[in-house]
Amino acid sequence: MKKFEEKTIRTEEIFDGKVVKLQVDEVLLPNGKRSTRELIKHPGAVAVIPITKDNKIVFVEQFRKPLEKSLIEIPAGKLEPGEKPEITAIRELEEETGYTTSQLTFVTSFYTSPGFADELMYLYLSRDLEKVDQPLAPDEDEFVEIIELTLAEAKEYVSKERIHDAKTNYAIVYLELLERML
Amino acid sequence: MKKFEEKTIRTEEIFDGKVVKLQVDEVLLPNGKRSTRELIKHPGAVAVIPITKDNKIVFVEQFRKPLEKSLIEIPAGKLEPGEKPEITAIRELEEETGYTTSQLTFVTSFYTSPGFADELMYLYLSRDLEKVDQPLAPDEDEFVEIIELTLAEAKEYVSKERIHDAKTNYAIVYLELLERML
Numbered sequence: 001m002k003k004f005e006e007k008t009i010r011t012e013e014i015f016d017g018k019v020v021k022l023q024v025d026e027v028l029l030p031n032g033k034r035s036t037r038e039l040i041k042h043p044g045a046v047a048v049i050p051i052t053k054d055n056k057i058v059f060v061e062q063f064r065k066p067l068e069k070s071l072i073e074i075p076a077g078k079l080e081p082g083e084k085p086e087i088t089a090i091r092e093l094e095e096e097t098g099y100t101t102s103q104l105t106f107v108t109s110f111y112t113s114p115g116f117a118d119e120l121m122y123l124y125l126s127r128d129l130e131k132v133d134q135p136l137a138p139d140e141d142e143f144v145e146i147i148e149l150t151l152a153e154a155k156e157y158v159s160k161e162r163i164h165d166a167k168t169n170y171a172i173v174y175l176e177l178l179e180r181m182l
Numbered sequence: 183m184k185k186f187e188e189k190t191i192r193t194e195e196i197f198d199g200k201v202v203k204l205q206v207d208e209v210l211l212p213n214g215k216r217s218t219r220e221l222i223k224h225p226g227a228v229a230v231i232p233i234t235k236d237n238k239i240v241f242v243e244q245f246r247k248p249l250e251k252s253l254i255e256i257p258a259g260k261l262e263p264g265e266k267p268e269i270t271a272i273r274e275l276e277e278e279t280g281y282t283t284s285q286l287t288f289v290t291s292f293y294t295s296p297g298f299a300d301e302l303m304y305l306y307l308s309r310d311l312e313k314v315d316q317p318l319a320p321d322e323d324e325f326v327e328i329i330e331l332t333l334a335e336a337k338e339y340v341s342k343e344r345i346h347d348a349k350t351n352y353a354i355v356y357l358e359l360l361e362r363m364l
Contacts, residue, residue: 006247018218065219066221141217174355
């Protein structure tokens, strides 16, 4: 018995899409009462903090439909079923930025919103970037623009909320910490 | 015209639950083609990094149904419609930990997963914690246990993936940075 476990009495599948699935579970609470939980199933994702040889961070700007605006983020993408996160990371880096790398360091992983979603994000740091002559094309419904920034510039974008998502904000504070540790 | 804007052609409401809504938008892409976007609407959330007078961080352990396991997280909760995040923060802190505070500092805010959800997370730091004699009760379907840890202990929990979510991992690296800046 896991602590505070909520046993599933019944699962109702509501939606099965190209990115997310939604189900509603009826659960038995630790106190014997019943409740419902709304659960988003997501394949998981990978993000890369790419650092160029002149110590700039490579970001991509893209429109985020849920927010009806564009954000500046580190390159990222969804895991394919059965794919190793490192493989996804290298591919998304090339597709979105035109860079590749032979050097990928695991930084951390985290659930993005464990209250309602199972999305797990893997975060890597990559140096020794090399421009690819004919990079892989992004997904056909993906439109991104590359922006290379110093850490100080990136912090400005955080304060203006142009950089404003969990993985990228994490990346910025992580890089600040790295800089202090040198 | 916003950069790379995706104009909505049609919205299909799929689900309207107690926590999330799900809709599928048919969109016109910047290249004139059409695609669909699956969007989760969420009321937004608030989290607090509570630091006790003896410099421990107050966490709560709770079962997370989407993951079928419990995580150790900083206290957090959903925004009520129209509620100021600071008010939510103080209430959730008291409900989940039995502490209150007169001192709340804004740390950052971020979208937890902007590719498919509009959830915005506000993060605060709180010191000068006071134990409440008869604290507000948690939500009736919420079961949490308090765990107070030093920063070094918390980092151990990160490495064991018992602390494993965006807001809490952010909090840990942020506190590490604060410590280096002293």
